[in-house]
Amino acid sequence: xxxxxxxxxxxxxxxxxxxxxxxILWQSQxxxxxxxxxxxxxxxxxxxxxxxxxxxxxxxxxxxxxVTVALGGLLMGSLLGYLLAIIASAFPKWGTGGLAxxxxxxxxxxxxxAPILNNLTKDFSRDPNVRSMLAKTLVVMxxxxxxxxxxxxxxxxxxxxxxxxxMKSFAASKGTIFLKLKVPNSVPYIFTALxxxxxxxxxxxxxxxxxxxxxxxxxxxxxxxxxxAQYATAWAYIVAAIVIGVxxxxxxxxxxxxxxxxxx
Amino acid sequence: MANANETEINIKGLCVNFPDKDNGGxxxxxKDVNLAIKEGSFVSLLGPSGCGxxxxxxxxxxxxxxSSGIISVxxxxxxxxxxxxxxxxxxQSPVLYEWRTVRRNICMPMExxxxxxxxRTRRVDEVLELVGLTEFGRKYPHQLSGxxxxxxxxxxxxxxxxxILLMDEPFSxxxxxxxxxxxxxxxxxWQKTKKxxxxxxxxxxxxxFLSDDVVVLSPHxxxxxxxxxxxxxxxxxxxIRETAEFAALVSxxxxxxxxxxx
Amino acid sequence: xxxxRKNSLTDKxxxxxxxxxxxxxxxxxxxxxxxxxxxxxxxxxxxxxxxxSVFSDKMVSNKQTAFQIVITNAGITLLRAGIGFLYxxxxxxxxxxxxxxxxxxxxxxxPYLMMIQMIPILGMAPIVLAITQDINKxxxxxxxxxxxxxxxxxxxxxxxxxxxxxxxxxxxLAASNWNIYTKLLIPTSIPYIFSGLKxxxxxxxxxxxxxxxxxxxxxxxxxxxxxxxxxxxxxVFWQIVFFSATVGILSYKLMSFAEKIFSPHERAKGAR
Numbered sequence: 016x017x018x019x020x021x022x023x024x025x026x027x028x029x030x031x032x033x034x035x036x037x038x039i040l041w042q043s044q045x046x047x048x049x050x051x052x053x054x055x056x057x058x059x060x061x062x063x064x065x066x067x068x069x070x071x072x073x074x075x076x077x078x079x080x081x082v083t084v085a086l087g088g089l090l091m092g093s094l095l096g097y098l099l100a101i102i103a104s105a106f107p108k109w110g111t112g113g114l115a116x117x118x119x120x121x122x123x124x125x126x127x128x129a130p131i132l133n134n135l136t137k138d139f140s141r142d143p144n145v146r147s148m149l150a151k152t153l154v155v156m157x158x159x160x161x162x163x164x165x166x167x168x169x170x171x172x173x174x175x176x177x178x179x180x181x182m183k184s185f186a187a188s189k190g191t192i193f194l195k196l197k198v199p200n201s202v203p204y205i206f207t208a209l210x211x212x213x214x215x216x217x218x219x220x221x222x223x224x225x226x227x228x229x230x231x232x233x234x235x236x237x238x239x240x241x242x243x244a245q246y247a248t249a250w251a252y253i254v255a256a257i258v259i260g261v262x263x264x265x266x267x268x269x270x271x272x273x274x275x276x277x278x279x
Numbered sequence: 280m281a282n283a284n285e286t287e288i289n290i291k292g293l294c295v296n297f298p299d300k301d302n303g304g305x306x307x308x309x310k311d312v313n314l315a316i317k318e319g320s321f322v323s324l325l326g327p328s329g330c331g332x333x334x335x336x337x338x339x340x341x342x343x344x345x346s347s348g349i350i351s352v353x354x355x356x357x358x359x360x361x362x363x364x365x366x367x368x369x370x371q372s373p374v375l376y377e378w379r380t381v382r383r384n385i386c387m388p389m390e391x392x393x394x395x396x397x398x399r400t401r402r403v404d405e406v407l408e409l410v411g412l413t414e415f416g417r418k419y420p421h422q423l424s425g426x427x428x429x430x431x432x433x434x435x436x437x438x439x440x441x442x443i444l445l446m447d448e449p450f451s452x453x454x455x456x457x458x459x460x461x462x463x464x465x466x467x468x469w470q471k472t473k474k475x476x477x478x479x480x481x482x483x484x485x486x487x488f489l490s491d492d493v494v495v496l497s498p499h500x501x502x503x504x505x506x507x508x509x510x511x512x513x514x515x516x517x518x519i520r521e522t523a524e525f526a527a528l529v530s531x532x533x534x535x536x537x538x539x540x541x
Numbered sequence: 542x543x544x545x546r547k548n549s550l551t552d553k554x555x556x557x558x559x560x561x562x563x564x565x566x567x568x569x570x571x572x573x574x575x576x577x578x579x580x581x582x583x584x585x586x587x588x589x590x591x592x593x594s595v596f597s598d599k600m601v602s603n604k605q606t607a608f609q610i611v612i613t614n615a616g617i618t619l620l621r622a623g624i625g626f627l628y629x630x631x632x633x634x635x636x637x638x639x640x641x642x643x644x645x646x647x648x649x650x651x652p653y654l655m656m657i658q659m660i661p662i663l664g665m666a667p668i669v670l671a672i673t674q675d676i677n678k679x680x681x682x683x684x685x686x687x688x689x690x691x692x693x694x695x696x697x698x699x700x701x702x703x704x705x706x707x708x709x710x711x712x713x714l715a716a717s718n719w720n721i722y723t724k725l726l727i728p729t730s731i732p733y734i735f736s737g738l739k740x741x742x743x744x745x746x747x748x749x750x751x752x753x754x755x756x757x758x759x760x761x762x763x764x765x766x767x768x769x770x771x772x773x774x775x776x777v778f779w780q781i782v783f784f785s786a787t788v789g790i791l792s793y794k795l796m797s798f799a800e801k802i803f804s805p806h807e808r809a810k811g812a813r
Contacts, residue, residue, distance in 0.1 A: 029649040056671045112555030116563070122789030124747035126754065126762065127782040130769050134584045214659055221664040222751065226769075234664045238755070241667040249668055256664045257656075264659040342709050362715045374706040378728050378806050387724060391716045419806040439714075 058247040066251040074233075078255050081233040084148060085220040085263070088155020089212060095156065096163025096208070103164070104171040104197070114168055121161045125219050129154050129226040147229035154223040159212040166208035170201025203278065206271045213267045217260045233259065285353075287318040287443065287475045288339060293348035295334050295501075307500035308334045312348070314494060314503060321469055321476045323486035323493045325532065331501025332479045333447055339477065340366050340445050352443070360443075364392060367436030367474075369446040373428035375420040375435075382407070382416040385435045392439065406434040409468055426457035433465070437472065444469075444476045451480070459517060462489060470514060487511075487528050488520060495535045505535035564588060582775050591783065594776035601774045610764055610773070611780045618761040619788065621677055622749035625684025629745070630738060632685065633692030640693075641700040641726070657690045666752050676760070680752045684745035688738075695737030699730025735800040742792035750785060761785065 040046040042059055050057075067074065099117070103110025129150070136150040174196065182192045221234025230239060233256045240249040293312040296305040309331040316322050324332040337343035339350055341357035352360040360366060375384050382403050389399045407413045410430040420428055429449060436444055450458045466489065469476055480486050486493045490509050497504040509528055511519060519525055567588060574585040582590065594607050601607045636654075640647035662683065670679040703726060711721050753762025761781055768778035801807055 025645075026648045026651075029645060030652045033649040033653070050672065052672045056668070108551075109555055109559075112552060113559050115556055116559045119790050122743040122793050123786040124743070124750055124789060126747060126750050126765065127785050130765070130778065131585075131782065137584075138578075214661070218661045218663050221661050225751075225754065234661070237664055238667045241671050246668070246671060249671075253665055253668060257660050260659040260661050261656065337709075340709075340713055342712055361713055364714060366713050368710060368713045370706045370709070372704075372706065374704065374710060376707075376725075376728065378731070378804055388714050390724065391711070391714045391720045421806065 056246045058250055062247050063250045063254060066247050067254060070248070070251065074251060074255050077231060077233050077236050077252070078259060080148075080231045081217070081220050081224070081256075082259060082263075084151045084223070084232070085155055085216040085259070088152045088220065089159050089216040091152065092156035092159025092216075093163045093205075093209070093212065096160040096165075097167045097205070099160070099164040100167035100171060100201075101193075103168050107172070110168070114165055117161055118165050120157070125154060125158060125222050126226075128157055129223040132223075133226055133228065143229040144231070147227040147231075151220060151223040151227055151232075155216050155219045158215050158219045162211045162215070163205070163208040166204040167201050170204030171197045173204075174200055203275065206267075206275070209267055209271075213263050214260060217256070217263060221256065285318045286315050287320075287353060288314070288316040288477075289349075289351045290314040290339075291349045293335075293338065293350060294346045295331070295338060295343065296346045309338070310500040310502045312501075312503055314506075316475065316477065317491075318475055319473050320491045321466075321478065321489055323478045323480055323490040324496060325480055325483065325486045325493050326496035326501075326536075327481060327498060329501070330496040330498040332481075332496050334501065335496070336445055336447055336477060336479050340368060364388075364439050365442040367439065367441040367444045369429075369432050369436045369444070369449045371448040371451055373420070373425075373432040375428055375431055377420050379419075380416065381412065381418050381420070381423070381431050384420065384431055385438050388435060388439050402438055402440075406437045409437065409471065410434045411464065424457075426453055426461060429453065429461065430464075433468070437468070437474075442475060444474045446476065446478045448479050448481070450485070451482070458485075463517065465489070466515060483529055483532050484520065487525065487532060488515065493532055495532060497536060505532075507532050507535060586776070586779060591776060591779045594774070595780060599774075601777060602772075607774055607777045607780055610777055611761070611784055614759055614761050614764050615784060615788070617759050618680070618749045618753055619746065621680035621752075622684045622745045625681040625749065626688045626742060626745040628681065629685035629688025629741065630692050630734075633689045633737065634696060634734070636689075636693045637696035637700060637730075638722075640697055647697075654690065654693060657686070658694075662686050663748060663751055666748070667755055670752065670755050676752065676756050676758060679755075680749045680760075683748045683752055687744045687748050688741035691737035691740040691744075692734060693737075695733045695740075696730050699733025700726055702733070703729050731803055732800070735796060735803070738799075739793055739796045742796050743789040746785065746789055746792055 037046070038060055040049070041057075042061065044054065044059070047053060047057055099114075103114050132150045132153045133147075136146050136153070139149055140146045178196060178200075179192065182196055187195070221232065221237075224232035224235035225238060227235070233252050236252045237249050237256070240246070240252065291313055293309055293314075294307070295309040297308050298304075299306045312335060324335055326332050334343055338345050339352070339357055341361040350357050352365070355363075376387065379387065385403050385406060386399050389402065394402075403416070404413070407416055410433055412427065412430055412434065415423060415427065420431065423431070432449070436446075450461055453461065462485065465476075478486070478489060487509055493507045493509060494503055495505040495507065496502065507528070511524065511528070567585070571581070571585045571587045575581045575587075578584050596608070598606055601610060603610075605613070636646075636650065640650060666679065666683050669682050670676065673679050673682065707725055707729075708721075711725055716724070750760070750762040750765070753760030753764075754766050755762075757763060761784075764773075764777055765781045767773055768775055768781070
């Protein structure tokens with residue numbers, strides 16, 4: 016008992032100590048000497064904190080823009096990916112090869128996709144904000160489609176041995192087998208896909224902001240502020256980006272834990 | 280019975296406790312075990328799951344810390360015996376290194392103790408022949424059947440020519456036909472090499488067929504409830520299983536379990 | 542012909558059919574764009590036009606053809622991606638070993654390792670450039686950070702996947718730590734390291750191209766931005782799109798190939 020508690024305590028205390036050590040190094044400017052930086056490009060934590068407090072309204076607007084794009088693309092991409100997986104599993108002979116081609120899209124740099132979509136969506140709306148939003152969301156969607164389709168397909172096909180035979184012995188229809196066996200079986204695989212695509216959606220959203228017509232979003236603000244040599248503000252947006260990434264991932268973990276209850 | 284009379288392993292008052300995670304107390308895995316194992320003999324540790332037979336084997340092998348009592352192997356501690364590489368171990372699964380060929384799997388213990396290359400090659404040839412796998416040296420484990428993989432495990436355990444062979448349910452994952460073949464082969468290897476063999480099993484027939492002595496263990500707490508001497512003639516073949524003598528010994532072993540078959 | 546060989550042949554055929562289907566979809570799209578948009582080559586040119594631009598000897602800038610620009614700048618970008626990838630892989634390897642050896646290191650660093658996964662590292666590229674003031678160092682650092690995480694976590698999983706019996710066997714042989722690491726732990730984690738490297742290789746390339754776009758000078762990303770701003774032929778952009786996609790996929794294949802070299806038993810499996 017005692018030993019167990021001490022071990023849990025140390026997994027909280029040790030990381031905190033490490034984090035504290037880095038912040039002390041940073042605030043005392045020892046870190047700056049170590050990596051040969053100045054307090055201008057690498058401002059002290061206290062100063063970054065002040066900037067966040069002063070500009071909270073503006074930061075929140077940009078965070079909202081990034082989160083909207085990331086979540087919208089994540090949702091669209093995941094639904095599309097799941098749909099593709101359903102189609103592929105209905106026609107396994109063609110589906111497996113199709114997904115192999117789709118999964119090779121994963122290796123295509125986002126930077127190559129973002130400008131293409133910017134051009135494609137130019138005539139969509141007169142409002143540059145709206146059409147930029149669409150282009151960015153489509154980029155995120157493409158990055159999220161791949162991991163969902165590949166993983167969900169595995170969820171439909173990697174069944175427990177004999178489970179499909181069992182269903183067939185009840186004379187279950189294809190539809191019933193799909194709903195009662197394949198869909199529940201795919202749930203853990205959906206989360207495997209989301210663990211990849213949730214962080215990827217934030218990254219893609221930020222990178223596509225670089226190329227977007229309309230200047231908004233956390234990623235774009237990091238860049239714009241560095242161009243203006245406002246490094247402390249850029250750091251404030253980096254903190255905002257970290258908050259978005261960590262929050263979305265933690266929410267995913269909570270949802271996963273809640274919906275995987277009772278599974279091994 | 281084998282020809283030697285000297286005691287190889289002597290166990291006195293052995294207790295092993297595990298911490299109980301649920302209530303913070305201890306679980307008695309082994310309680311007051313006393314046992315003497317003669318040199319060159321084939322001894323089975325028999326019992327249902329949870330009786331501590333594997334714990335007993337691991338304690339002798341110095342893979343498990345003991346709570347109290349003494350284990351002595353020809354006057355040395357298990358640790359000294361382990362450090363002088365006098366134990367060869369065979370597990371339930373073959374535990375082969377999938378990235379090494381059969382030959383290099385068997386070589387592994389010899390690489391660890393740093394034997395010269397010619398010596399390694401010579402010994403690998405020797406043990407491969409002993410287990411009947413001479414032609415399979417260049418194969419990878421996944422290219423062999425389960426029974427053949429287990430033979431590689433036995434060959435590896437014999438590679439350093441240890442005094443004692445410790446076998447933890449080595450045949451329990453094999454099908455009945457393969458198992459019988461390997462039992463016969465193990466007996467012939469034992470007769471050729473004169474090793475002391477400690478053989479953990481939950482199969483009564485198997486223990487009677489193979490052993491000089493069957494140590495019967497009972498659970499909760501794990502303890503020795505009987506030691507049954509098997510006086511069947513050697514060498515043994517499969518036909519011996521159909522004799523009345525064999526059936527009587529099986530039934531004697533079965534009745535020596537306390538409270539399990541009552 | 543054996544049944545297995547026939548199957549693998551059909552699989553290949555299916556993939557070829559899919560690729561042809563994709564090309565057809567692209568061409569239909571390009572034809573539509575050609576009729577409806579003012580400058581179709583900016584939106585979706587025909588594939589034949591892109592291929593043509595590769596072999597065209599028209600000078601686009603600085604006495605170089607479009608393809609020469611792509612190749613010379615690719616060298617600059619990919620070299621840094623490669624260096625960063627190697628640093629990241631090495632650091633990930635060492636951290637995984639340290640985390641496995643010392644429980645204190647694991648406990649102190651594990652939450653931060655998880656955080657790297659959640660943090661948009663690419664978004665931090667501009668600040669890395671601002672601190673280092675050196676585009677090459679930034680490419681290397683960003684590529685290294687992105688490689689570091691998948692290698693470290695996958696290898697740690699690999700080290701933890703070693704069966705208890707294999708430890709027991711090593712212990713029964715009184716094996717030294719050196720032997721346990723070189724003969725058991727590291728060989729066991731090799732397939733895990735490679736699954737990390739396969740994730741990391743295309744990411745390192747993406748990262749390096751992205752860092753290019755942050756500054757003028759040279760590199761695939763810089764040429765991509767300039768081409769988009771119409772500072773040079775738009776076909777430079779289209780060539781870079783296809784080039785980077787190909788290199789990304791090839792980097793993945795290269796890791797699969799390296800894995801086969803490091804694990805002969807997998808080769809034996811394929812040959813069976």
